[in-house]
Amino acid sequence: MEGTRIxxxxxxxxxxxxxxxxxxxxxxxxxASVMPIVxxxxxxxxxxxxxxxxxxxxxxxxxxxxxxxxxxxxxPIGPNQLLDLMIVAPCTGNTLAxxxxxxxxxxxxxxxxxxxxxxxxxLLCIASNDSLGVNAxxxxxxxxxxxxxxxxxxxxxxxxxxxxxxxxxxxxxSAALAALSRTQLQPLLLSAGECLKxx
Numbered sequence: 001m002e003g004t005r006i007x008x009x010x011x012x013x014x015x016x017x018x019x020x021x022x023x024x025x026x027x028x029x030x031x032a033s034v035m036p037i038v039x040x041x042x043x044x045x046x047x048x049x050x051x052x053x054x055x056x057x058x059x060x061x062x063x064x065x066x067x068x069x070x071x072x073x074x075x076p077i078g079p080n081q082l083l084d085l086m087i088v089a090p091c092t093g094n095t096l097a098x099x100x101x102x103x104x105x106x107x108x109x110x111x112x113x114x115x116x117x118x119x120x121x122x123l124l125c126i127a128s129n130d131s132l133g134v135n136a137x138x139x140x141x142x143x144x145x146x147x148x149x150x151x152x153x154x155x156x157x158x159x160x161x162x163x164x165x166x167x168x169x170x171x172x173x174s175a176a177l178a179a180l181s182r183t184q185l186q187p188l189l190l191s192a193g194e195c196l197k198x199x
Contacts, residue, residue: 002031004180007083007115008063009108012041013090013127014049020089020125023172024062030173034063034084039095039106043069073105078114085155085180087127088117089151089172093135096128100138116147121179125151125172132168136182149179154190168195 006023007097010017021069027034044052056067068074077083088095088108106112112122124142128135132155142148151167152175168190178185 001177005035005082005084005135006032006176007037007077008036008061009037009086009088009091009107009109009111010042010055011039011086011088011090011092011095011108012045013092014045014047016090016127016169017042017055018049019169020061021058023089024059026173027176028062028123028188033065035065035068036060036063037068037108037111039067039108039129043107058077058098066129068107068111069154071105071107071110075114076115077111078117083115083120085121085123085176086112087123087125087172088112089123089169090127091124091167093126093128093130093138096124096126096138096142100141119125119147120151121147121182122173123149123151123176123179125154125167125169125175127159127166129161129164131163135157142178147182149175149184149189150188152185152188152190152195154195155192156195158192166195168197 082196151172153165153167157164175185
């Protein structure tokens with residue numbers, strides 16, 4: 001990872017963002033230069049999991065870079081070839097659906113679109129309560145799309161959230177290395193609850 005330039009987009013699965021900080025730290029410790037990018041919701045919403053300002057302050061502390069929080073701030077990523085890899089973690093169902101259908105209306109989605117123009121990899125780390133519901137078709141569309149890779153995922157709450165799936169966050173660095181080599185980390189599908197073990 002030494003010298004690898006990574007864009008790291010966070011979207012509004014607020015309950016998982018505190019766990020994602022650890023993986024950003026891991027990427028930085030592996031020598032990557034990480035550029036943080038946040039969706040409009042992450043940029044502005046305070047929740048019981050933390051305030052927007054605290055989230056952005058933590059991202060800057062970990063990465064040493066200012067947080068990109070606007071579409072026009074993310075747009076130069078492609079023309080200036082700023083990244084080797086773009087990661088979206090957590091990647092919500094809303095973001096999945098928009099990405100699958102070519103909608104670019106948040107800074108994170110613009111970062112993805114702008115980066116893909118350079119024929120470079122994007123890694124998605126999903127956290128969505130409707131992954132096996134209405135969003136299943138969008139995951140399927142993205143699985144078949146060039147340059148899109150996933151952190152392996154599985155059902156994370158079969159007793160109460162039958163359609164929910166989440167990537168195993170601790171696999172993010174390994175999945176990033178695989179994506180940089182244009183390879184999907186396997187196995188892609190984890191057994192029920194496996195995505196939560198060791199997190």
